[in-house]
Amino acid sequence: MDFNLTREQEMLRDMVREFAQRELAPKALALDAKGEFIHDIIKKTAELGLVGIITSKEFGGTGMGHLARMLMIEELSRIYASLGFFFQTGQIGMYAIENFGTPEQKQKYLPALCKADKIISTALTEAGGGSDPSAIQTTAELKGDEYIINGRKVMISEAPVCDLAIIVAKTGDKFSAFIVEKGTPGFTTSGKENYVGLRSLPVGDLVFTNCKVPKANLLGQEGKGLAVAIGGISAVGRTGVAGVALGTAEGAYAAAVKYAKERKLYGKPIAELQAIQYMLVDCNMEIETARWLCYKAAVLLDQGKSPRDAGDDITRCKLYSCDIASKVALRAIQIMGGYGTIPQYEITRRLNDSIELFTAAGTQEIMKNTLARSIIA
Amino acid sequence: MPGDIAVCIKQVPHPDCLAKLSLDAARGTVNREGVPAVINPVDRNAVEASLRLREKLRNRVIALTMGPPAARKALEDALAMGADYAVHLCDRAFAGADTLATARALAGGIRSTGGIALIICGNTTIDSGTGQVAAQLAEMLDFPCVTDIEEIMPEDGASLLVKRAWEQGDIRVRVRLPAVLAVNAKINQPRLPNVLDIMAARQKEIKEWCAADAKVEAGCVGLAGSPTQFWQAGEFHARRQGEILRGSPDEMVAAAVDKLKKLELI
Numbered sequence: 001m002d003f004n005l006t007r008e009q010e011m012l013r014d015m016v017r018e019f020a021q022r023e024l025a026p027k028a029l030a031l032d033a034k035g036e037f038i039h040d041i042i043k044k045t046a047e048l049g050l051v052g053i054i055t056s057k058e059f060g061g062t063g064m065g066h067l068a069r070m071l072m073i074e075e076l077s078r079i080y081a082s083l084g085f086f087f088q089t090g091q092i093g094m095y096a097i098e099n100f101g102t103p104e105q106k107q108k109y110l111p112a113l114c115k116a117d118k119i120i121s122t123a124l125t126e127a128g129g130g131s132d133p134s135a136i137q138t139t140a141e142l143k144g145d146e147y148i149i150n151g152r153k154v155m156i157s158e159a160p161v162c163d164l165a166i167i168v169a170k171t172g173d174k175f176s177a178f179i180v181e182k183g184t185p186g187f188t189t190s191g192k193e194n195y196v197g198l199r200s201l202p203v204g205d206l207v208f209t210n211c212k213v214p215k216a217n218l219l220g221q222e223g224k225g226l227a228v229a230i231g232g233i234s235a236v237g238r239t240g241v242a243g244v245a246l247g248t249a250e251g252a253y254a255a256a257v258k259y260a261k262e263r264k265l266y267g268k269p270i271a272e273l274q275a276i277q278y279m280l281v282d283c284n285m286e287i288e289t290a291r292w293l294c295y296k297a298a299v300l301l302d303q304g305k306s307p308r309d310a311g312d313d314i315t316r317c318k319l320y321s322c323d324i325a326s327k328v329a330l331r332a333i334q335i336m337g338g339y340g341t342i343p344q345y346e347i348t349r350r351l352n353d354s355i356e357l358f359t360a361a362g363t364q365e366i367m368k369n370t371l372a373r374s375i376i377a
Numbered sequence: 378m379p380g381d382i383a384v385c386i387k388q389v390p391h392p393d394c395l396a397k398l399s400l401d402a403a404r405g406t407v408n409r410e411g412v413p414a415v416i417n418p419v420d421r422n423a424v425e426a427s428l429r430l431r432e433k434l435r436n437r438v439i440a441l442t443m444g445p446p447a448a449r450k451a452l453e454d455a456l457a458m459g460a461d462y463a464v465h466l467c468d469r470a471f472a473g474a475d476t477l478a479t480a481r482a483l484a485g486g487i488r489s490t491g492g493i494a495l496i497i498c499g500n501t502t503i504d505s506g507t508g509q510v511a512a513q514l515a516e517m518l519d520f521p522c523v524t525d526i527e528e529i530m531p532e533d534g535a536s537l538l539v540k541r542a543w544e545q546g547d548i549r550v551r552v553r554l555p556a557v558l559a560v561n562a563k564i565n566q567p568r569l570p571n572v573l574d575i576m577a578a579r580q581k582e583i584k585e586w587c588a589a590d591a592k593v594e595a596g597c598v599g600l601a602g603s604p605t606q607f608w609q610a611g612e613f614h615a616r617r618q619g620e621i622l623r624g625s626p627d628e629m630v631a632a633a634v635d636k637l638k639k640l641e642l643i
């Protein structure tokens with residue numbers, strides 16, 4: 001077994017690390033306080049070829065793959081998780097279009113998405129409960145050449161700023177996926193909801209009132225909408241959230257190590273206190289474990305495994321990484337004493353960001369259900 | 378501009394890891410093992426400056442380094458930034474070079490490459506920082522040399538106008554080609570390679586040359602060709618002590634003068 005990155009992956013990681021140092025580190029605190037969508041920074045990542053990192057070159061992407069994407073999300077989230085999370089959600093839609101779309105849909109949407117000229121949301125969740133697909137009450141009714149969509153999606157990443165959305169709606173007693181463009185009559189978006197973490201991620205609602213969508217906007221086959229959405233959410237969403245969690249934990253841990261070495265009590269750094277060392281050891285072990293679970297899931301996808309075949313690994317990396325991110329952040333706060341709770345020390349942000357990750361792309365309990373099913377199957 | 382640009386880059390320990398370096402006191406060398414290596418920071422500015430000139434002048438940019446096999450990574454990074462191809466001077470005979478022997482090897486590399494109209498170096502390295510190599514290289518090739526450059530303005534094909542900082546102002550120098558320039562970090566912000574450039578870098582050529590390929594005699598380079606020899610190495614600890622004087626301004630001045638006198642500093 002070879003634990004080494006390829007030279008290209010190494011160069012990519014270094015490049016993203018430097019980008020994050022240049023573009024995010026000096027501004028993270030201010031960006032978090034402002035809580036605005038960071039389209040300008042996202043455009044810069046697109047110029048570097050990062051937005052299309054799992055999209056093939058044919059459609060304007062760079063096609064470097066899932067491990068490269070994991071490294072990128074890890075590095076960005078280490079400094080500012082909101083930007084890492086953008087790739088989680090944005091790339092779900094891109095993956096779904098590339099894997100389930102018609103040639104026309106791919107040509108029409110993917111190049112603009114790779115350039116971040118357009119922003120895409122992917123929407124399943126409704127007010128009746130995100131974990132339960134039967135809570136999806138949005139309907140799409142075929143009338144002639146058009147589907148008429150009615151309903152409301154809630155808690156949707158990038159909803160307030162999206163140019164297009166992939167949504168899952170009921171067609172009869174089955175579910176189908178559709179691409180809906182901004183400006184389509186009957187399609188509106190809400191403002192940004194106020195969430196405690198991931199402050200530069202605008203989350204909100206998508207509202208459909210007799211919204212007429214051409215038949216050509218059906219994504220994948222009619223009645224197979226859940227497969228379209230879950231495939232993307234699993235391969236891209238769950239791995240993406242896991243990468244954000246990993247980076248968030250690393251950021252918190254790095255701050256804690258630095259602080260422990262600098263803060264002096266009793267005439268020596270607190271890093272010499274065994275109680276502090278044990279907390280750092282726990283963080284270190286958990287991060288290292290999470291990292292390899294994350295990398296393994298990504299490598300399996302790069303090897304051509306389907307999201308289903310790589311399912312257990314994807315589930316484990318999401319479940320574990322999102323579990324430890326908040327634990328590491330809490331320990332970091334503890335290590336930093338009273339200073340840890342001052343936002344300027346940039347460690348409460350890690351905790352706030354980490355708690356957003358429990359539910360995104362499927363809750364921790366849903367991950368456990370999925371893994372349990374596989375274990376006892 | 379008739380001819381190509383050679384950009385000289387040195388691989389050095391990562392600036393964040395300089396504290397991890399240790400000294401091999403017996404051999405007088407720096408122990409670099411386990412410390413990640415990168416392109417000398419200002420040499421990335423040199424690469425960037427070369428690429429910007431290429432955009433205007435349409436010549437090729439050739440990255441050149443002398444270093445052990447691992448220095449190939451530095452060349453790969455330069456290729457990802459956009460250099461057209463690279464030359465790696467890699468031979469045991471080059472090991473242990475002082476600045477003069479380094480410049481000889483680089484001059485050999487430049488001559489053997491042929492068609493070089495401009496050589497861009499960094500001003501100094503972060504690991505030994507003598508700032509001598511560019512000037513020595515120019516002397517050997519009989520090219521003019523300008524160092525500490527903050528701006529390069531292409532003129533006609535035969536010369537460049539360069540700006541170098543000088544006290545409150547700056548000096549502009551018109552330099553005829555071929556020439557050697559050494560740039561400082563103020564000249565630009567080095568670009569980050571994009572994903573496609575990174576993936577394309579491995580397709581580009583890195584020529585690996587031994588001393589014979591660079592047409593330098595083994596005795597003129599490396600340790601054998603180095604007039605500067607290691608004599609003694611040791612760790613140096615600077616001790617500083619602060620003391621705050623209290624009292625009226627007059628009292629504090631008197632106390633300070635008194636202390637300096639006692640230390641025989643005044």
Ligand SMILES: Cc1cc2nc3c(=O)[nH]c(=O)nc-3n(C[C@H](O)[C@H](O)[C@H](O)COP(=O)(O)OP(=O)(O)OC[C@H]3O[C@@H](n4cnc5c(N)ncnc54)[C@H](O)[C@@H]3O)c2cc1C
Pocket residue numbers: 089121122123124125126127128129130131132154155156157158198203356357359360361362363364365366369
């Ligand atoms: C930052 C963020 C971004 C998001 N972005 C998107 C997006 O872009 N698109 C989108 O569609 N959705 C998005 N969501 C919504 C997310 O997918 C849902 O929050 C998630 O599916 C859970 O749904 P819920 O919040 O309605 O919780 P519920 O489903 O109501 O769950 C409540 C609790 O019950 C538990 N539970 C539910 N079912 C079971 C079960 N069978 N067994 C055991 N426990 C169970 C859950 O784990 C949870 O603890 C986002 C959420 C967040 C926080």
Ligand SMILES: Cc1cc2nc3c(=O)[nH]c(=O)nc-3n(C[C@H](O)[C@H](O)[C@H](O)COP(=O)(O)OP(=O)(O)OC[C@H]3O[C@@H](n4cnc5c(N)ncnc54)[C@H](O)[C@@H]3O)c2cc1C
Pocket residue numbers: 385386387388407417419420423441442443444474475476477479483497498499500501502504505506507508509510511605
């Ligand atoms: C601690 C220490 C002290 C040293 N002191 C001396 C000394 O006093 N006298 C002496 O002769 N040698 C000295 N050396 C050896 C010196 O490091 C080497 O000769 C080295 O190859 C070049 O010197 P430099 O790094 O100072 O280059 P500088 O002159 O500072 O470098 C200027 C530019 O020259 C180019 N360049 C330099 N080296 C290379 C290379 N290998 N390949 C391609 N381009 C390059 C780069 O563009 C660089 O930015 C010392 C080495 C160490 C580790």
